[in-house]
Amino acid sequence: MTFDRDLVRGSLDLMVLSALAEGPQYGYLIQKRIREASGNLVRIQAGTLYPLLHRLESDGAITSRWDDTTGRDRKWYELTPTGRRMLQDQASQWQEYVNCIRRLLNPALAALRIGPEPT
Amino acid sequence: MTFDRDLVRGSLDLMVLSALAEGPQYGYLIQKRIREASGNLVRIQAGTLYPLLHRLESDGAITSRWDDTTGRDRKWYELTPTGRRMLQDQASQWQEYVNCIRRLLNPALAALRIGPEPT
DNA sequence: GACTATATATAGCACAACTATCTATCCGAC
DNA sequence: GTCGGATAGATAGTTGTGCTATATATAGTC
Numbered sequence: 001m002t003f004d005r006d007l008v009r010g011s012l013d014l015m016v017l018s019a020l021a022e023g024p025q026y027g028y029l030i031q032k033r034i035r036e037a038s039g040n041l042v043r044i045q046a047g048t049l050y051p052l053l054h055r056l057e058s059d060g061a062i063t064s065r066w067d068d069t070t071g072r073d074r075k076w077y078e079l080t081p082t083g084r085r086m087l088q089d090q091a092s093q094w095q096e097y098v099n100c101i102r103r104l105l106n107p108a109l110a111a112l113r114i115g116p117e118p119t
Numbered sequence: 120m121t122f123d124r125d126l127v128r129g130s131l132d133l134m135v136l137s138a139l140a141e142g143p144q145y146g147y148l149i150q151k152r153i154r155e156a157s158g159n160l161v162r163i164q165a166g167t168l169y170p171l172l173h174r175l176e177s178d179g180a181i182t183s184r185w186d187d188t189t190g191r192d193r194k195w196y197e198l199t200p201t202g203r204r205m206l207q208d209q210a211s212q213w214q215e216y217v218n219c220i221r222r223l224l225n226p227a228l229a230a231l232r233i234g235p236e237p238t
Numbered sequence: 239g240a241c242t243a244t245a246t247a248t249a250g251c252a253c254a255a256c257t258a259t260c261t262a263t264c265c266g267a268c
Numbered sequence: 269g270t271c272g273g274a275t276a277g278a279t280a281g282t283t284g285t286g287c288t289a290t291a292t293a294t295a296g297t298c
Contacts (some may be wrong), residue, residue, distance in 0.1 A: 011126070047249095047286085130281095
Protein backbone atom coordinates (compact mmCIF):
# COMPACT_ATOMS: atom_id res chain seq x y z
CA MET A 1 0.00 0.00 0.00
CA THR A 2 1.44 3.34 -1.01
CA PHE A 3 -1.08 5.28 1.06
CA ASP A 4 -1.13 5.17 4.85
CA ARG A 5 -2.61 1.85 5.85
CA ASP A 6 -5.33 3.56 7.83
CA LEU A 7 -6.30 5.98 5.10
CA VAL A 8 -7.51 3.03 3.12
CA ARG A 9 -9.30 1.47 6.05
CA GLY A 10 -13.04 1.78 5.80
CA SER A 11 -12.97 2.39 2.06
CA LEU A 12 -11.54 -0.97 1.07
CA ASP A 13 -14.99 -2.54 0.99
CA LEU A 14 -16.15 0.32 -1.19
CA MET A 15 -13.28 -0.25 -3.62
CA VAL A 16 -13.85 -3.99 -3.88
CA LEU A 17 -17.60 -3.58 -4.32
CA SER A 18 -16.90 -0.95 -6.99
CA ALA A 19 -14.59 -3.31 -8.82
CA LEU A 20 -17.41 -5.84 -8.94
CA ALA A 21 -20.08 -3.42 -10.16
CA GLU A 22 -19.26 -3.93 -13.82
CA GLY A 23 -19.62 -7.70 -13.66
CA PRO A 24 -18.19 -10.85 -12.07
CA GLN A 25 -14.51 -10.86 -11.22
CA TYR A 26 -12.09 -13.16 -9.48
CA GLY A 27 -9.78 -12.09 -6.69
CA TYR A 28 -6.58 -11.63 -8.58
CA LEU A 29 -8.39 -9.52 -11.19
CA ILE A 30 -9.97 -7.29 -8.53
CA GLN A 31 -6.52 -6.73 -7.10
CA LYS A 32 -5.14 -5.70 -10.49
CA ARG A 33 -8.12 -3.49 -11.36
CA ILE A 34 -7.86 -1.51 -8.16
CA ARG A 35 -4.12 -1.16 -8.54
CA GLU A 36 -4.41 0.06 -12.12
CA ALA A 37 -7.41 2.34 -11.54
CA SER A 38 -5.47 4.03 -8.75
CA GLY A 39 -2.38 4.60 -10.88
CA ASN A 40 -0.45 1.99 -8.87
CA LEU A 41 -1.09 3.90 -5.64
CA VAL A 42 -3.43 1.42 -3.97
CA ARG A 43 -1.99 -2.07 -3.81
CA ILE A 44 -4.22 -4.45 -1.94
CA GLN A 45 -2.24 -7.40 -0.67
CA ALA A 46 -3.55 -10.90 -1.31
CA GLY A 47 -3.62 -11.50 2.43
CA THR A 48 -5.91 -8.51 2.76
CA LEU A 49 -8.14 -9.19 -0.22
CA TYR A 50 -9.12 -12.83 0.22
CA PRO A 51 -10.25 -12.59 3.85
CA LEU A 52 -12.15 -9.45 2.85
CA LEU A 53 -13.92 -11.30 0.04
CA HIS A 54 -14.84 -14.08 2.46
CA ARG A 55 -16.23 -11.50 4.86
CA LEU A 56 -18.26 -9.79 2.13
CA GLU A 57 -19.60 -13.18 1.11
CA SER A 58 -20.61 -14.14 4.63
CA ASP A 59 -22.29 -10.73 4.88
CA GLY A 60 -24.34 -11.60 1.80
CA ALA A 61 -22.91 -8.82 -0.36
CA ILE A 62 -21.35 -11.17 -2.89
CA THR A 63 -21.60 -14.77 -4.03
CA SER A 64 -18.84 -16.99 -5.34
CA ARG A 65 -18.43 -20.05 -7.49
CA TRP A 66 -15.44 -21.94 -8.82
CA ASP A 67 -15.22 -22.08 -12.58
CA ASP A 68 -12.54 -23.44 -14.88
CA THR A 69 -14.20 -22.92 -18.26
CA THR A 70 -11.85 -19.99 -18.91
CA GLY A 71 -8.97 -22.46 -18.88
CA ARG A 72 -8.02 -22.21 -15.27
CA ASP A 73 -9.67 -22.77 -11.92
CA ARG A 74 -10.72 -19.44 -10.54
CA LYS A 75 -13.19 -18.34 -7.88
CA TRP A 76 -15.57 -15.85 -9.44
CA TYR A 77 -17.33 -13.30 -7.27
CA GLU A 78 -20.51 -11.45 -8.12
CA LEU A 79 -22.53 -8.71 -6.41
CA THR A 80 -25.86 -9.71 -4.91
CA PRO A 81 -28.77 -7.25 -4.73
CA THR A 82 -27.69 -6.70 -1.12
CA GLY A 83 -24.20 -5.94 -2.34
CA ARG A 84 -25.46 -3.43 -4.87
CA ARG A 85 -27.45 -1.66 -2.19
CA MET A 86 -24.41 -1.76 0.07
CA LEU A 87 -22.28 -0.20 -2.67
CA GLN A 88 -24.75 2.64 -3.18
CA ASP A 89 -25.08 3.26 0.55
CA GLN A 90 -21.36 3.25 1.15
CA ALA A 91 -20.79 5.48 -1.88
CA SER A 92 -23.16 8.18 -0.68
CA GLN A 93 -21.79 7.91 2.84
CA TRP A 94 -18.29 8.29 1.44
CA GLN A 95 -19.30 11.38 -0.51
CA GLU A 96 -20.89 12.93 2.56
CA TYR A 97 -17.81 12.21 4.60
CA VAL A 98 -15.51 13.75 1.99
CA ASN A 99 -17.64 16.90 2.17
CA CYS A 100 -17.24 17.00 5.96
CA ILE A 101 -13.48 16.82 5.69
CA ARG A 102 -13.49 19.49 3.04
CA ARG A 103 -15.42 21.89 5.25
CA LEU A 104 -12.76 21.45 7.93
CA LEU A 105 -9.74 21.30 5.67
CA ASN A 106 -10.31 24.27 3.37
CA PRO A 107 -10.32 26.97 6.05
CA ALA A 108 -7.41 25.25 7.77
CA LEU A 109 -5.25 25.29 4.65
CA ALA A 110 -6.25 28.89 4.02
CA ALA A 111 -5.13 29.78 7.55
CA LEU A 112 -1.80 28.07 6.96
CA ARG A 113 -1.27 30.08 3.80
CA ILE A 114 -2.03 33.40 5.47
CA GLY A 115 0.49 32.55 8.15
CA PRO A 116 0.52 30.55 11.36
CA GLU A 117 0.59 33.63 13.58
CA PRO A 118 -2.14 35.97 12.25
CA THR A 119 -1.03 38.86 14.49
CA MET B 120 -19.40 8.80 15.53
CA THR B 121 -22.23 8.78 13.03
CA PHE B 122 -20.02 7.49 10.22
CA ASP B 123 -18.57 3.99 10.12
CA ARG B 124 -15.80 3.91 12.67
CA ASP B 125 -13.28 2.86 10.08
CA LEU B 126 -14.29 5.49 7.55
CA VAL B 127 -12.97 8.06 9.92
CA ARG B 128 -9.82 6.13 10.67
CA GLY B 129 -6.74 7.61 9.12
CA SER B 130 -8.35 11.02 8.69
CA LEU B 131 -8.85 11.78 12.37
CA ASP B 132 -5.35 13.19 12.64
CA LEU B 133 -6.08 15.36 9.63
CA MET B 134 -9.25 16.68 11.25
CA VAL B 135 -7.59 17.47 14.56
CA LEU B 136 -4.64 19.15 12.89
CA SER B 137 -7.10 21.15 10.76
CA ALA B 138 -8.96 22.28 13.83
CA LEU B 139 -5.68 23.59 15.24
CA ALA B 140 -4.62 25.44 12.09
CA GLU B 141 -6.43 28.63 12.98
CA GLY B 142 -4.80 28.93 16.40
CA PRO B 143 -4.42 27.23 19.78
CA GLN B 144 -7.32 25.17 21.05
CA TYR B 145 -8.03 22.92 23.99
CA GLY B 146 -9.42 19.43 23.67
CA TYR B 147 -13.04 20.05 24.42
CA LEU B 148 -13.09 22.92 21.92
CA ILE B 149 -11.53 20.77 19.20
CA GLN B 150 -14.22 18.19 19.80
CA LYS B 151 -16.96 20.80 19.43
CA ARG B 152 -15.42 22.44 16.37
CA ILE B 153 -15.19 19.17 14.49
CA ARG B 154 -18.70 18.20 15.48
CA GLU B 155 -20.11 21.53 14.34
CA ALA B 156 -18.07 21.79 11.14
CA SER B 157 -19.35 18.36 10.15
CA GLY B 158 -22.97 19.27 10.77
CA ASN B 159 -23.07 16.97 13.82
CA LEU B 160 -22.02 13.97 11.74
CA VAL B 161 -18.55 13.46 13.16
CA ARG B 162 -18.56 13.14 16.92
CA ILE B 163 -15.15 12.35 18.28
CA GLN B 164 -15.44 10.74 21.68
CA ALA B 165 -13.35 12.09 24.52
CA GLY B 166 -11.76 8.66 24.89
CA THR B 167 -10.64 8.92 21.28
CA LEU B 168 -9.52 12.54 21.28
CA TYR B 169 -7.31 12.77 24.35
CA PRO B 170 -5.09 9.78 23.59
CA LEU B 171 -4.87 11.09 20.01
CA LEU B 172 -3.68 14.49 21.23
CA HIS B 173 -1.08 12.78 23.42
CA ARG B 174 0.11 10.81 20.44
CA LEU B 175 0.33 13.91 18.24
CA GLU B 176 2.28 15.64 20.98
CA SER B 177 4.75 12.79 21.40
CA ASP B 178 5.15 12.84 17.61
CA GLY B 179 6.14 16.51 17.83
CA ALA B 180 3.18 17.77 15.80
CA ILE B 181 1.71 19.80 18.64
CA THR B 182 2.75 21.27 21.97
CA SER B 183 0.63 21.74 25.06
CA ARG B 184 0.54 23.86 28.16
CA TRP B 185 -1.90 24.24 31.02
CA ASP B 186 -3.36 27.68 31.35
CA ASP B 187 -6.06 29.05 33.67
CA THR B 188 -5.97 32.73 32.72
CA THR B 189 -9.24 32.26 30.82
CA GLY B 190 -10.90 31.49 34.14
CA ARG B 191 -10.59 27.74 34.09
CA ASP B 192 -7.77 25.25 33.91
CA ARG B 193 -7.47 24.00 30.37
CA LYS B 194 -4.77 22.26 28.38
CA TRP B 195 -4.06 24.33 25.28
CA TYR B 196 -2.62 22.69 22.20
CA GLU B 197 -0.80 24.42 19.38
CA LEU B 198 0.62 23.27 16.05
CA THR B 199 4.41 23.11 15.77
CA PRO B 200 6.18 23.75 12.44
CA THR B 201 6.35 19.95 12.15
CA GLY B 202 2.60 19.78 12.70
CA ARG B 203 1.94 22.37 10.02
CA ARG B 204 4.04 20.40 7.56
CA MET B 205 2.24 17.25 8.63
CA LEU B 206 -1.12 18.90 8.00
CA GLN B 207 -0.11 19.97 4.51
CA ASP B 208 1.30 16.54 3.66
CA GLN B 209 -1.72 14.69 4.95
CA ALA B 210 -4.05 17.10 3.18
CA SER B 211 -2.48 16.53 -0.23
CA GLN B 212 -2.31 12.80 0.38
CA TRP B 213 -5.99 12.85 1.31
CA GLN B 214 -6.86 14.72 -1.86
CA GLU B 215 -4.92 12.26 -3.97
CA TYR B 216 -6.62 9.35 -2.29
CA VAL B 217 -10.07 10.85 -2.81
CA ASN B 218 -9.25 11.09 -6.52
CA CYS B 219 -8.31 7.40 -6.61
CA ILE B 220 -11.61 6.39 -5.05
CA ARG B 221 -13.46 8.61 -7.47
CA ARG B 222 -11.83 6.95 -10.47
CA LEU B 223 -13.07 3.60 -9.21
CA LEU B 224 -16.42 4.71 -7.91
CA ASN B 225 -17.77 6.78 -10.79
CA PRO B 226 -17.75 4.01 -13.43
CA ALA B 227 -19.09 1.59 -10.84
CA LEU B 228 -22.08 3.75 -9.99
CA ALA B 229 -22.67 4.35 -13.69
CA ALA B 230 -22.74 0.59 -14.24
CA LEU B 231 -25.25 0.18 -11.42
CA ARG B 232 -27.50 2.76 -12.99
CA ILE B 233 -27.41 1.14 -16.41
CA GLY B 234 -28.35 -2.14 -14.81
CA PRO B 235 -26.54 -4.96 -13.05
CA GLU B 236 -26.88 -7.41 -15.93
CA PRO B 237 -25.89 -5.48 -19.10
CA THR B 238 -26.75 -8.38 -21.44
C1' DG C 239 14.65 -27.55 -14.95
C1' DA C 240 14.34 -22.87 -12.98
C1' DC C 241 11.98 -18.86 -12.57
C1' DT C 242 8.17 -15.61 -12.87
C1' DA C 243 3.36 -14.52 -12.96
C1' DT C 244 -0.96 -16.18 -11.80
C1' DA C 245 -4.26 -17.74 -8.18
C1' DT C 246 -6.06 -18.71 -3.54
C1' DA C 247 -5.66 -19.35 1.37
C1' DT C 248 -4.70 -18.97 6.51
C1' DA C 249 -2.25 -17.79 10.99
C1' DG C 250 -0.83 -14.32 13.81
C1' DC C 251 0.41 -9.36 14.68
C1' DA C 252 -0.20 -4.28 15.11
C1' DC C 253 -2.61 -0.50 16.28
C1' DA C 254 -6.20 3.07 15.98
C1' DA C 255 -10.71 4.00 17.48
C1' DC C 256 -14.04 2.28 20.39
C1' DT C 257 -16.65 1.67 25.10
C1' DA C 258 -16.69 2.18 29.74
C1' DT C 259 -15.31 4.38 33.57
C1' DC C 260 -13.21 7.81 36.54
C1' DT C 261 -12.27 12.54 38.42
C1' DA C 262 -13.30 17.38 38.89
C1' DT C 263 -15.19 22.18 38.14
C1' DC C 264 -18.66 25.61 36.79
C1' DC C 265 -23.32 27.23 36.35
C1' DG C 266 -28.26 27.75 36.48
C1' DA C 267 -32.54 25.89 38.32
C1' DC C 268 -34.96 24.51 42.12
C1' DG D 269 -27.54 24.57 49.47
C1' DT D 270 -27.76 21.02 46.17
C1' DC D 271 -29.00 18.82 42.00
C1' DG D 272 -28.25 18.06 37.25
C1' DG D 273 -26.06 19.26 33.03
C1' DA D 274 -22.33 21.13 30.52
C1' DT D 275 -17.53 21.59 30.65
C1' DA D 276 -12.80 19.50 30.96
C1' DG D 277 -9.48 15.89 31.08
C1' DA D 278 -7.76 11.05 31.62
C1' DT D 279 -6.98 5.84 31.30
C1' DA D 280 -7.95 0.64 30.94
C1' DG D 281 -9.37 -2.77 28.11
C1' DT D 282 -11.74 -4.50 23.79
C1' DT D 283 -12.51 -4.94 18.87
C1' DG D 284 -11.84 -5.12 14.26
C1' DT D 285 -9.34 -4.58 10.06
C1' DG D 286 -5.47 -4.49 7.37
C1' DC D 287 -0.86 -6.10 7.69
C1' DT D 288 3.17 -9.61 7.21
C1' DA D 289 4.53 -14.05 6.63
C1' DT D 290 3.82 -18.26 4.87
C1' DA D 291 1.77 -22.09 2.30
C1' DT D 292 0.03 -24.39 -1.85
C1' DA D 293 -0.45 -25.08 -6.86
C1' DT D 294 -0.61 -24.18 -11.97
C1' DA D 295 0.79 -21.81 -16.47
C1' DG D 296 4.06 -19.97 -19.25
C1' DT D 297 8.87 -18.64 -20.46
C1' DC D 298 13.86 -18.85 -20.72
